[in-house]
Structures are given as C-alpha cells and as structure tokens.
Amino acid sequence: MELIVALLHVVMAIIKFSKTNGTACALRGESSYPQLSKDGNIIVGGIFPFHSKWEITNLSYSITPSPIRCMSLNFRAFQYSQSLIFAIEEINNSSSLLPGVSLGYKIYDTCGSTAVGVRMAMTLMNGNENTVLDEPCTKPAQVQAIIGESYSSVSMAVTKTIGPFSIPIISHYATCECLSDKRKYPSFLRTIPSDYYQSRALAEMVRHFGWTWVGAIRSDDDYGNNGMAAFTTVAEQLGICLEYSLPFFKTYSREKVLRIIEQIQSSTSQVILGFLDNFDLQILISVFLEHNITGYQWVGTEAWISDTQLATMDKHKILQGAIGLAIPKTEVTGLKEFILDINPLKSAGKAIFIKFWEALFNCRYIKQNETNDLPVCTGEEKLSEIENTFTDMNLMPIFNNVYKGVYAIGHALHDLLGCKETCPTNKQPDPVTFLEHLKTVHFKTKMGEEVYFDENGDPAARYEIINWQTSKDELVFVTVGLYDSTFSAHNRLAVNVASVLWAQNTNQVPISVCSENCPPGTRKAVQKGKPVCCFDCIPCAEGEISNITDSIKCEQCYQDYWSNTQRDECIKKETEYLSYEETMGSLLTVLSIMGAFMTIVIGVIFFRYKNTPIVKANNSELSFLLLFSLTLCFLCSLTFIGRPSEWSCMLRHTAFGITFVLCISCVLGKTIVVLMAFRATLPGSNVMKWFGLPQQRLSVLAFTFIQVLICVLWLTISPPFPFKNLKLYKEKVILECNVGSIISFWAVLGYIGFLALLCFVLAFLARKLPDNFNEAKFITFSMLIFCAVWITFIPAYVSSPGKFTVAVEIFAILASSFGLLFCIFLPKCYIIILKPEKNNKKQLMGKVPIK
Numbered sequence: 001m002e003l004i005v006a007l008l009h010v011v012m013a014i015i016k017f018s019k020t021n022g023t024a025c026a027l028r029g030e031s032s033y034p035q036l037s038k039d040g041n042i043i044v045g046g047i048f049p050f051h052s053k054w055e056i057t058n059l060s061y062s063i064t065p066s067p068i069r070c071m072s073l074n075f076r077a078f079q080y081s082q083s084l085i086f087a088i089e090e091i092n093n094s095s096s097l098l099p100g101v102s103l104g105y106k107i108y109d110t111c112g113s114t115a116v117g118v119r120m121a122m123t124l125m126n127g128n129e130n131t132v133l134d135e136p137c138t139k140p141a142q143v144q145a146i147i148g149e150s151y152s153s154v155s156m157a158v159t160k161t162i163g164p165f166s167i168p169i170i171s172h173y174a175t176c177e178c179l180s181d182k183r184k185y186p187s188f189l190r191t192i193p194s195d196y197y198q199s200r201a202l203a204e205m206v207r208h209f210g211w212t213w214v215g216a217i218r219s220d221d222d223y224g225n226n227g228m229a230a231f232t233t234v235a236e237q238l239g240i241c242l243e244y245s246l247p248f249f250k251t252y253s254r255e256k257v258l259r260i261i262e263q264i265q266s267s268t269s270q271v272i273l274g275f276l277d278n279f280d281l282q283i284l285i286s287v288f289l290e291h292n293i294t295g296y297q298w299v300g301t302e303a304w305i306s307d308t309q310l311a312t313m314d315k316h317k318i319l320q321g322a323i324g325l326a327i328p329k330t331e332v333t334g335l336k337e338f339i340l341d342i343n344p345l346k347s348a349g350k351a352i353f354i355k356f357w358e359a360l361f362n363c364r365y366i367k368q369n370e371t372n373d374l375p376v377c378t379g380e381e382k383l384s385e386i387e388n389t390f391t392d393m394n395l396m397p398i399f400n401n402v403y404k405g406v407y408a409i410g411h412a413l414h415d416l417l418g419c420k421e422t423c424p425t426n427k428q429p430d431p432v433t434f435l436e437h438l439k440t441v442h443f444k445t446k447m448g449e450e451v452y453f454d455e456n457g458d459p460a461a462r463y464e465i466i467n468w469q470t471s472k473d474e475l476v477f478v479t480v481g482l483y484d485s486t487f488s489a490h491n492r493l494a495v496n497v498a499s500v501l502w503a504q505n506t507n508q509v510p511i512s513v514c515s516e517n518c519p520p521g522t523r524k525a526v527q528k529g530k531p532v533c534c535f536d537c538i539p540c541a542e543g544e545i546s547n548i549t550d551s552i553k554c555e556q557c558y559q560d561y562w563s564n565t566q567r568d569e570c571i572k573k574e575t576e577y578l579s580y581e582e583t584m585g586s587l588l589t590v591l592s593i594m595g596a597f598m599t600i601v602i603g604v605i606f607f608r609y610k611n612t613p614i615v616k617a618n619n620s621e622l623s624f625l626l627l628f629s630l631t632l633c634f635l636c637s638l639t640f641i642g643r644p645s646e647w648s649c650m651l652r653h654t655a656f657g658i659t660f661v662l663c664i665s666c667v668l669g670k671t672i673v674v675l676m677a678f679r680a681t682l683p684g685s686n687v688m689k690w691f692g693l694p695q696q697r698l699s700v701l702a703f704t705f706i707q708v709l710i711c712v713l714w715l716t717i718s719p720p721f722p723f724k725n726l727k728l729y730k731e732k733v734i735l736e737c738n739v740g741s742i743i744s745f746w747a748v749l750g751y752i753g754f755l756a757l758l759c760f761v762l763a764f765l766a767r768k769l770p771d772n773f774n775e776a777k778f779i780t781f782s783m784l785i786f787c788a789v790w791i792t793f794i795p796a797y798v799s800s801p802g803k804f805t806v807a808v809e810i811f812a813i814l815a816s817s818f819g820l821l822f823c824i825f826l827p828k829c830y831i832i833i834l835k836p837e838k839n840n841k842k843q844l845m846g847k848v849p850i851k
Helices: 002-018 075-092 114-126 152-165 195-208 222-237 254-265 278-290 335-340 350-361 396-417 431-439 583-608 613-617 620-640 646-680 693-717 742-765 775-799 803-834 841-845
Strands: 036-038 042-048 051-055 069-073 103-109 145-147 169-171 188-190 213-219 241-248 271-275 297-300 323-326 442-444 450-452 462-471 474-484 493-495 522-526 535-539 561-563 570-572 574-576 721-725 732-738
Touching: 036 075, 042 075, 042 114, 042 396, 069 350, 075 103, 075 335, 075 350, 075 396, 103 114, 114 152, 145 396, 152 169, 152 188, 152 222, 169 396, 188 396, 195 222, 195 271, 195 297, 195 323, 195 462, 195 474, 195 493, 213 222, 213 254, 222 241, 222 271, 241 254, 254 278, 323 474, 335 396, 396 431, 396 442, 396 450, 583 620, 583 803, 613 620, 613 803, 620 646, 620 693, 620 803, 646 693, 646 721, 646 732, 646 742, 646 775, 646 803, 693 742, 732 803, 742 775, 775 803
Parallel strands: 042 103, 042 145, 145 169, 169 188, 213 241, 213 271, 271 297, 297 323, 574 732
Antiparallel strands: 036 103, 051 069, 323 462, 442 450, 462 474, 474 493, 522 535, 561 570, 721 732
C-alpha cells in the first residue's frame, strides 16, 4: 500500500512539473524538516522510526494522497537518535579525533515506512527541506553519511535509492543477510551482525538442544523472510525440520491472524522460532494471550529477545523460558546519563521532545478541549520517578551500535582529511573516496571494543544467549551462553544448559521431535510423504549393527564378526571345528585309539602264534604288514580332529590315502595269493613261482607307490590348506581344510576305490574254493563292508555341514578299518585263542563238502 502511495506522489509530481515553464527546481508536495538537527562543518544524517505505525487517508487514486500520518511513538528510536547525538558531541569535544572540525546532524522520522524512509533519505542527500525556485536541482550531497535505518526493508529501499550516489548508510539494527550483497547494496555497512550468522547460530543452538521438529513464525518482510530462508538452509543440513513456517505482519487482518493461531494449535512441535521484530511480536503475543496459548518453548532473535517492553506487557507467561540470541552487553560511558538528561523546553528540535515528554508523563503542554483532559506538563517532571521503555537501558548494545557507526564516520573522515593537529574545515570529501575509506576503517572504542567491517560491510558476529527467567515475580534476562563466529566450528557455541529455565518453569529440556530417537540396533526409515525428521525405527538385519542413536543406516560387520541379539555390536563369530574336547570328537578319538590298540593286540597274538599253521597258512608277512597299515589307518583319523592347520590339512588327506592304499594293497596281495595257491594245486601248475614273496612285496610297493605319487603331485600343485568357511553359517565360522585341488582329492579316493573293487572281485571269485580254510570268504565280507561304507560316504560327505563333514570322513575311515580288522583277523583269533585244537595242518587241509 505504501509503495502505491509513493508511486502516486511521483506521478502527480511529474504531471505538475510538465505544466511548469523554465528550468527552475521546484519541490512538489509537503516540505520535510528534520526532527532533530544541528549545524556543523560536516553533516551526518540519521533516519529512525520515531513512530512505529502510520495511517493513510483519502486514498481515492484520483487526487494526490494526503501525507502519511505517523502514529504510536517509539521510545527506542528516540534513544537511538540520542546515541547518535551523544557520539557526535563526544567527537566535537575530542582533541584527537577531527580536531577543528565540527560535526552536525539532521535526523528524520521514517515512521517505519519504506516510502517515507526513501523520501527522507533523498531529503538528506539533496537538502530540499524548503521549496527553492530558480536553483538547479542537482546539488552536492548535503550529508556525508547516514546512520539508520532500524528495519531491513527500509534499509534496502533507501540503499538502492541513494546507493548510486555512493552515500554510505550505516545501520545499527538491519540484519537481513541480503544487505551483504555488495553488487546490490555497495554503500551499505552495519555495526550489527548479519542474519547470515544469526540464522546459523540459531540452527546450531536448536540442534544443540536436540530439537529436530520445530515451528517458525517470521515477519512478512525482508528481515523475516530472508532470515528464515537462511535458517531453513542450515537447519536442513543439521537434520532439523520445520513443521510450519508462518508469515506475520502487524497489518494482517484478524481473520488471517486467527488462521495462524489455529495452525499453531493443531501442530505437534513444542518449539517456536520467532524470527520477528519486536512490534510484530507484541501484536502476535496479544493474540496468544487472548487464546491462552502457553507452554511453547520460544526461540528468539536479537530483534526481541532483549526487549523489556515485551517482558513488561503482562505477557511474559507466553514467552516464559524463551531463549535466543542477543548482542553482547556493553556500557557506553556517559550515554545513559545523556539520554535521561533531557529537557523538552531547552532541547534542540523542541517539537519532537515535547511529543515524547507528553507520552512519557501522560500530560499535555497545551490544555485541549477533550472529555478526559490530561494534566498540564510543567517540564519539571522527574524521569527517575517513572519506569518504562525510555528509562530502560537494556538495549544499550544497540545504542552502542549507533555510537560505533558515528565513530566509524569520524575515523574515516580523520584519515581522509589528513588531520594532524587540526583538520581543514573547508574540505568536503568526495563521496566515493569517503566510502572506500569507511570500508577499511579499523579502530577501538573507548570501551576497548574493536570496530571494523569485512568485505561485505559486516562486523564480526558475536552473540550472547539470553534466557527469560522469572525471579520473585519479575522477569529477568539471564546470559546462559555465547556464540562467536570467529571461533572454529566446534567451539562457536557454548551453552550452560544447567542454568537454563525452560518453558513452564522447568529445568528439563523440552522435547520437540516428530519421531522418538531410534535406539542403537535400529536405523531410521523416513515415513512416506513426510519430512526426514518423521521416521520409523527399523531393526538392523542379521550381520548388521548400528551403535549410535538415530543411525541412518546399519553397518555390515566384518567377515569374522556377527551382530549380537541387540544388533548394536559386532561380536566375533563362534569358531566351529571338530575338537577333542567336544563329545563327538572325544568319542571318535576313543574309537580310533581303541581300533589301533585292538590291531596291536591282534598283531601281538599273531606274533605269539606265528609258527602255528593258521598264521603260516595266511601269509604271515602280508598279515603283519596289513596289521601295521590298519594301525596307521586308525591313527590317521586323529589328524582329522582338532583345529585345522597347514600341516594337519596336508597330513590328514595324504596319510589317509597312502595308509588305505597300503592296507588295500596287502588285502589284494593276500587275495591273489589265495587264488594262486589254489591254482598251484592243479597238476602241472607252477604259477606260485610267478607270485612268490618277492612278487608280493613288489606288488604292495607298486600299488602304494602310485598313491604316493598322486599325493606328491597333489601337494606340489595345489595342496590342502586351512580355510574359514563363512558361507555355510552366517553366525559362525567353520574351520575346515580346503582340499585344494579337487581333481587330486578325487583321484586319491578313486584309486582307493579302484583297488578295493578289484580286491572285492578277486575275493568274490575265490570265495567257494573247496577248503576248510578259505581266506577269500573273509576278504569278500571285508571288502563288501569297505565298499558299502565308502559308497555311502560320498553323499553323506557332500551333504554334511561344517564339522559333521569331518566326522563323516572319520567314521568312514574307522568303519572300513574295523570291517577289515574284524572280518579278516577275528576268525583266526577265535581259532587261535578259543579253538586251538583246530589250529593244525590236518584240520586246515580238510576238504569241505561243496554245496
């Protein structure tokens, strides 16, 4: 609306100007006069919102609009203006800064209006307080620099308007990040940190307290919109979600405000970020109080967190426990006394002083005809007897910003004018040159505070973290932390959480999350169609863990590790192998040792009765060699038990293959001997000379040597090795021996099977030879058992898992060894021990009837 009014003023001025003759410069519209002014060699301008509201009348769009009528005096702006005057008076009285040069000032009221602000800035620049005829319109700038404005939106419009003329504007309160853009606002500087830092500080503070689900209300202007945009960007990076971000402005209709209230009441977040100026928040809090909306944790910006006017409005219960950023506290020596030492009748710019005095003491200098007449002001009222916004010095840090801005102008002028003992009084610095000097100024105030501007015209960002606490029914601002952008990222924010008093007067940090934290052992899964802060907690899968709260993914355990039941820790997988300590391993060990012991006992018996017919008749040399090989077969099964190692893996398979071939070779030799022996009984046969003892030994050696050769090649090319089987079981590691070369492994088994089958066939052919003693029958039974065991071994070996594979192989070794031992030697031991009367040559040579 106010922009429309400004445009109408411009259009009407152009129309009127077109009707005039000549080249005279004439000011159209109302004249503007400074509310506060003082002459000097160099003039410093000031624009402040002495009024916080305005009213527009007669907006018919057919005639020139009436001037904007300012309303609602703003005591804070008056304090800002007094800070400017105080700084100028100090410089004028200084012998070291600008000696011989007097600074003057012209201070205008903007009413907080963008249109009025632009008009006042142009007035300061051109000095067109009066209508001047017959003078050129283009004149040198009347002010060297302008201090103000408080609002970011007004500052943006003013800077864009007078920026091309290089007149610097130094704001004490405009924090919009957008003003740091030197391409758009090259002449704008400020003594208050940019919202670039404030937005980041607020986001870091919100995340520090664990709030990830917050609401936000912002002023619907450049300050609120740009500040909230910067906050949202950083918040997303820190994992903070906004449930809502609602605009608000003091001119909103009641219906629009009620919709905002309704949306806040229907929300679930417990934290509200108020990116508002103090006037907007005052109006909004009144509506909150009307609807009794309490219990929310407010987070505030420097625009209102230190405002005592909000705290004294009987509305502090709405903002109880509020926490936010404030400009660090400071004291400017003498400034408080200067502000409070005013006299409306003696002060320059008497009209504005009288207005403030009347507002302060609720009186009138001139008695008016009103129904409720106010008392007449005497001018002798005591400020010490009242307590309101004007007497409150809580915004001294902002007053100090004005003070620093004036001193920055003074130091820049001092350097530019080349002042030594005195300064030239007739020299007006060029605006462009002065602006460049002002950007590089660097000094310390009398309080020791360092003042300088960075490349964006901004100061270093330092904030105090303020907490609203109630003490003896009185609201106090307590500093609970600090934020300094010059520190490293991890050290910028420091908060004493224990000293914070939260909303509803509690010491417990409020919780404001969309979803509860996901504990270790789970991961976050975003709910469909909702912000990332709203999620479900999904348990980690087997073999995966998350050991932190709110993990976004589960980490896979290393191959030797597995997740525990809680899925929050990787524990070393259980190692499984056939050990001597477990029951199955112990039982197989006992059977192996027992088999070897029985074989040795039988060998001792045979050695004891080696001269008896039954031992002699059964080829005692091959029998002893067979017993020796069976002993090795029993013992080689022990190499399969225990933790696999490189040597045990190579030994177990090769020892098993060689000993069994040696065993089968002996049995095969005995079978051939039986066949040859019966063949030799035929008339004219002399076959035994071809298979005597030398040939028997050679055959056993030859058959065994072939197996030895296969094993040597196996060990040379691709030997067995210890192997961690991680695929069989997810939660355990199977330690086993990888056979290395599969071909070699099956070649060893195949060769044993070939010899066993050959032996079985020959023994089967000789099983019915007509003698009382026919060893071929026992060999047939033993080979039958041997072949049956190893035929069933193959599918059992392939299908058995883990350590049971080894157990099956040991069982096959023991079963086949016991089969050979019992079938071949037990019948002989039975005769030797229990039937010695049959152990004679006559009995052995007797004929057995043929069936």
